[in-house]
Amino acid sequence: SLLDQAANGFKNWKAFSTEILKPAGGGISPKERTPYITFVLGGPGSGKGTQCARIVETFGFTHLSAGDLLRKEISSNSENGSTILNTIKEGKIVPSEVTVKLIKRAIESCENYKFLIDGFPRSEENRKTYERVIGTGPDVVLFFDCPEEEMVKRVLSRNEGRVDDNIDTVKERLKVFTTLNLPVINYYTGKGKLYKINAVGTEEEIFEQVLPVFASWR
Ligand SMILES: Nc1ncnc2c1ncn2[C@@H]1O[C@H](COP(=O)(O)OP(=O)(O)OP(=O)(O)O)[C@@H](O)[C@H]1O
Numbered sequence: 001s002l003l004d005q006a007a008n009g010f011k012n013w014k015a016f017s018t019e020i021l022k023p024a025g026g027g028i029s030p031k032e033r034t035p036y037i038t039f040v041l042g043g044p045g046s047g048k049g050t051q052c053a054r055i056v057e058t059f060g061f062t063h064l065s066a067g068d069l070l071r072k073e074i075s076s077n078s079e080n081g082s083t084i085l086n087t088i089k090e091g092k093i094v095p096s097e098v099t100v101k102l103i104k105r106a107i108e109s110c111e112n113y114k115f116l117i118d119g120f121p122r123s124e125e126n127r128k129t130y131e132r133v134i135g136t137g138p139d140v141v142l143f144f145d146c147p148e149e150e151m152v153k154r155v156l157s158r159n160e161g162r163v164d165d166n167i168d169t170v171k172e173r174l175k176v177f178t179t180l181n182l183p184v185i186n187y188y189t190g191k192g193k194l195y196k197i198n199a200v201g202t203e204e205e206i207f208e209q210v211l212p213v214f215a216s217w218r
């Protein structure tokens, strides 16, 4: 029944929609709308976070960076903290169940319904776990396409004190990107959901390419 689906959390949220949750006034609050999910992909330093900040400012999306959620988990001394820290230091991928749980929690606790999920899915396993747990895929996928040389230059001059912004970890992150993330990009290309953005140029030039993807949200 619809009530069962609702109890099941947002696994079936696209299905139960707003029908059983209309407030007394008859209006639809943002939380009750069908979530609109954008996955934001690209290699390390390709500019995902930078462009997400602009999309948030211009179109009112909520930015959820998978990397930030994992880093918060480390600093909150959770039981998984030390495993996550070691995985990030090595430039490897944290188990999908952990990351998807954090994303799910962040979406559920947010009043907004428009989300940018940055740096996720990083692997086919990430993707399949999300689809199994959440029950649907994304509406749109952005891919910031950047040459390795440029990504390395940006990461090494980022200066935010990240434990993984060093040449050895960056090399591993690039390897992980090629072997695990490119198959995800190919998958969404096949689904007709992928928007490939040339990530070389000024921030403004890159954002000009992003704008048409969100034109209907103006
Ligand atoms: N178009 C650009 N040209 C030059 N530098 C840029 C550009 N866009 C972002 N940067 C800079 O490059 C660095 C990496 O950008 P950003 O943090 O947005 O990348 P990211 O894709 O989120 O990386 P990561 O996957 O490592 O989190 C930052 O210092 C940012 O200021």
Ligand SMILES: Nc1ccn([C@@H]2O[C@H](COP(=O)(O)O)[C@@H](O)[C@H]2O)c(=O)n1
Pocket: 044, 065, 066, 067, 068, 070, 087, 088, 089, 091, 092, 093, 094, 095, 099, 118, 119, 120, 121, 122, 126, 164, 173
């Ligand atoms: N889906 C993800 C996303 C990130 N990680 C780990 O976090 C590191 C930093 O991610 P950024 O997006 O902030 O660059 C990344 O290198 C991974 O170690 C992950 O495991 N799974």
Ligand SMILES: [Mg+2]
Pocket: 048, 049, 065, 067, 119
């Ligand atoms: Mg980032």
